[in-house]
Amino acid sequence: MFELCEIEELANQFNLSILYEIAKNSAQIGNEILKVNYNKIQKISSKGRKGDLVTNVDLEVENKIKEYLLEETPNISINAEESGKLTKSSDLTWCIDPLDGTTNYSHGYPFFGTSIGLVYKNKPIIGAISVPYLNELYSACIGLGSFCNDSELKVSNPSNLSDSLLVTGFSYDRFETEDNNYAEFCYLTHKTRGVRRGGAAAVDLAFVAAGKVDGYWERGLEVWDLAAGAIIVKEAGGIISDYPSGEFNLSSGRILACSPSLENELKNELDKVSPLKKNLYT
Secondary structure, three states, X not given: OOOHHHHHHHHHHOOHHHHHHHHHHHHHHHHHHHHHHOOOOOOEEEOOOOOOEEEHHHHHHHHHXXXXXXXXXXXXXXXXXXXXXXXXXXXXXXXXXXXXXXXHHHOOOOOOEEEEEEEEOOEEEEEEEEEHHHOEEXXXXXXXXXXXXXXXXXXXXXXXXXHOEEEEOOOHHHHOOOOOOHHHHHHHHOOOOEEXXXXXXXXXXXXXXXXXXXXXXXXXXXHHHHHHHHHHHHHOOOEEXXXXXXXXXXXXXXXXXXXHHHHHHHHHHHHOOOOOOHHHHO
């Protein structure tokens, strides 16, 4: 994503160590609010698409994090899931997903988190993801490696796809589009030890970085889903790209993240799959 000289230039232009701490603090703000309100949601509503929910907790987390970021970094833009964009003069933007895995959280299913990414000209440079139920904080800063709490992370190194465990997800428009990932899910379930569906993209990416799963792919995502997790995987030695091929583009909504040892085989297998027909389940 960045050459060494570009990383050095970024470090000279911005105080990355301070911004890194701010990102981690922001994720911890979400962590504490999500813990306190777990199984105590007061209000759940739909954003209009089937399965796309928002709760009072999403809004509380986002508001608290925005307040903190505006106080600490008033010149940095913000792109937040619930409230949209707040544009400032800097080339930096905070991307906030206050509650990644809202459907899980609203059902008391313990797979969710808060994701904070910092991007420079649409390229991720810092990320922090809190996973409250596991008491884990995943984080990375460009050039400094990836961590879970105080332990450095490294992606897994499976020898082939058949020995791997993958994870994926399905976008909210899966009911209307043939490009819905169902066929890929079924196909790769038979090619691997299994494919999981966690329901929280940022947490999926964190788990790739930690080597808990060997690869992840998904489409139909937003920048706040990807910004933190992409840099955490990259700094843990992983590969991030569009899928089934192409350079990673934060705005495309598509990502493949995996161990380098799986990259070619996983891309080749994904490229073989034709989508299921849209009306198959209607």
